[in-house]
Amino acid sequence: NAGVTQTPKFQVLKTGQSMTLQCAQDMNHEYMSWYRQDPGMGLRLIHYSVGAGITDQGEVPNGYNVSRSTTEDFPLRLLSAAPSQTSVYFCASSQGSHQPQHFGDGTRLSIL
Amino acid sequence: GEDVEQSLFLSVREGDSSVINCTYTDSSSTYLYWYKQEPGAGLQLLTYIFSNMDMKQDQRLTVLLNKKDKHLSLRIADTQTGDSAIYFCAEIEDTGRRALTFGSGTRLQVQP
Numbered sequence: 001n002a003g004v005t006q007t008p009k010f011q012v013l014k015t016g017q018s019m020t021l022q023c024a025q026d027m028n029h030e031y032m033s034w035y036r037q038d039p040g041m042g043l044r045l046i047h048y049s050v051g052a053g054i055t056d057q058g059e060v061p062n063g064y065n066v067s068r069s070t071t072e073d074f075p076l077r078l079l080s081a082a083p084s085q086t087s088v089y090f091c092a093s094s095q096g097s098h099q100p101q102h103f104g105d106g107t108r109l110s111i112l
Numbered sequence: 113g114e115d116v117e118q119s120l121f122l123s124v125r126e127g128d129s130s131v132i133n134c135t136y137t138d139s140s141s142t143y144l145y146w147y148k149q150e151p152g153a154g155l156q157l158l159t160y161i162f163s164n165m166d167m168k169q170d171q172r173l174t175v176l177l178n179k180k181d182k183h184l185s186l187r188i189a190d191t192q193t194g195d196s197a198i199y200f201c202a203e204i205e206d207t208g209r210r211a212l213t214f215g216s217g218t219r220l221q222v223q224p
Binding site: 033035040041042043044045048058059090092098100101102103104105106 | 154211
């Protein structure tokens with residue numbers, strides 16, 4: 001029962017470095033998304049995908065890129081990390097319109 | 113845009129009932145969700161309700177929806193110390209984004 005798997009669980013970067021946060025799901029879900037969670041706030045949508053080859057921007061997309069070459073994987077790329085991107089990042093997936101979204105355990109990212 | 117609001121904190125004694133409240137603004141919401149987040153963990157889907165329902169019960173959990181007032185509540189019966197967590201209310205957009213809009217979360221503290 002893997003569900004939604006995120007790697008790494010923790011990462012510390014220096015300002016200006018790049019990295020990719022990985023997200024994989026084994027439930028054959030069409031819809032996948034990335035959220036960030038900041039202290040005292042709910043989750044905010046960064047990017048989402050309704051299927052392989054299709055991605056679109058969410059509420060806070062600046063500084064992040066995504067791609068969806070397969071149904072299973074939806075990586076999130078930080079091109080040039082900034083301290084404002086220090087956050088906890090969650091990936092989610094769901095099957096079908098309005099079906100409940102299942103979340104990974106998160107990646108805790110610190111930018112120094 | 114959509115807005116979801118929750119009170120920040122609730123403290124109850126073990127064995128009592130907890131009621132966590134949420135208000136939302138999007139009248140086109142089709143599903144409303146409750147997620148639980150324990151410290152350092154991801155979001156766990158607790159329950160959800162379709163907007164044409166006014167109540168849903170699942171073991172110790174009861175969800176009440178007042179669509180006219182756009183008010184959602186989660187009642188936890190016989191609250192246990194293991195219920196201590198942050199509870200997020202979320203609604204889903206009735207658009208292609210299928211993005212969840214989250215409240216900022218209610219921290220439930222259960223005292224022995």
